[in-house]
Amino acid sequence: MDTPAAEGLPPKSVLARGLSLLDAFGSADTELSLTELAARTGLPKPTAHRLLAELARWGGVERTDAGYRLSMRLFVLGQRAPRPRGLREAALPFMEDLYEATHENIHLAVLDGTDTLFLEKVSGRRSMPIVSRVGGRLPAYCTATGKLFLALGPPERLEHVLSAGLVHYTPHTIVMPGLLQRELARTAARGYAVNREESEAGVSAVAAPVHDHRRRVIAAISITGNVCRLDLDRLAPAVRTAARALSRELAREGADGPRPSPIDVSDLR
Incomplete structure (x- = not known):
């Protein structure tokens, strides 16, 4: 019953596109596939895949057998707000x-x-x-x-x-x-x-x-x-x-x- 990431035109900047992938996770989502993330953000699959690889290297997401999940690093970052x-x-x-x-x-x-x-x-x-x-x-x-x-x-x-x-x-x-x-x-x-x-x-x-x-x-x-x-x-x-x-x-x-x-x-x- 959470509000998913808004669908529509994908953002233009690289930073905004990466953030849109993080924002695509609803609070009920344990993990999402590449297909689901691309659909929710409006990004082409190759672009979403490349950005997710960058986010994984930074520590924002983790790869799973089914796709991707948010990492503990985001929780730690949120505690600093x-x-x-x-x-x-x-x-x-x-x-x-x-x-x-x-x-x-x-x-x-x-x-x-x-x-x-x-x-x-x-x-x-x-x-x-x-x-x-x-x-x-x-x-x-x-x-x-x-x-x-x-x-x-x-x-x-x-x-x-x-x-x-x-x-x-x-x-x-x-x-x-x-x-x-x-x-x-x-x-x-x-x-x-x-x-x-x-x-x-x-x-x-x-x-x-x-x-x-x-x-x-x-x-x-x-x-x-x-x-x-x-x-x-x-x-x-x-x-x-x-x-x-x-x-x-x-x-x-x-x-x-x-x-x-x-x-x-x-x-x-």
């Missing part, structure tokens, strides 16, 4: 508190284009298995985290999503623009978003926004689990408290300042 790493590290204590209170899947997400991108996930044996994974993405309009970015963001963001069209992921996905706009208005009014089986059958979620010091929404935290056992309205105060505490942490000046007290979620145990 300051904002996502700092955001993940700051969020983990609050996410772990929510997990201990609920034993459900806890997500940290950011907006990437028109998708919600999962930066971190905390789950365990008692959590319902779901399709999300770190580095994975889903359309913003059918996820609780994504609805926050649409509801609390600039109007042109929603216009871009609507102009691209709304696609059914489940029978419960909201695909009528008017209904989605009303749902987003409710989201903005109450300060949290819900997803009732809109991106995956049997799965619901509740999410709250994370703000920076300028009150801009930069991320979202969610609780996700089985639709039959998740009481979204009851869990909303806990996820909102976690998101607010993380917002205060991110706005705090200096890395040596005292950290906020753990959130009180004992009533959910």
Whole structure:
């Protein structure tokens, strides 16, 4: 259910062509064949093969029996990106508190284009298995985290999503623009978003926004689990408290300042 690399005219520069091959891997792709990579990027097979050989020498991809896979070097490089790493590290204590209170899947997400991108996930044996994974993405309009970015963001963001069209992921996905706009208005009014089986059958979620010091929404935290056992309205105060505490942490000046007290979620145990 991840968004694949966009098909169309291949990029012109050598660097852009090489990056397009890396970007062709979706989060659900363990490995891809040369044919699949050429098709996803629009590159001729000989060109794709030559560039993949260069990427393999650099360490960006590895050859497999079936084709190619992304290498560990890209993971190491990604860990050097300051904002996502700092955001993940700051969020983990609050996410772990929510997990201990609920034993459900806890997500940290950011907006990437028109998708919600999962930066971190905390789950365990008692959590319902779901399709999300770190580095994975889903359309913003059918996820609780994504609805926050649409509801609390600039109007042109929603216009871009609507102009691209709304696609059914489940029978419960909201695909009528008017209904989605009303749902987003409710989201903005109450300060949290819900997803009732809109991106995956049997799965619901509740999410709250994370703000920076300028009150801009930069991320979202969610609780996700089985639709039959998740009481979204009851869990909303806990996820909102976690998101607010993380917002205060991110706005705090200096890395040596005292950290906020753990959130009180004992009533959910």
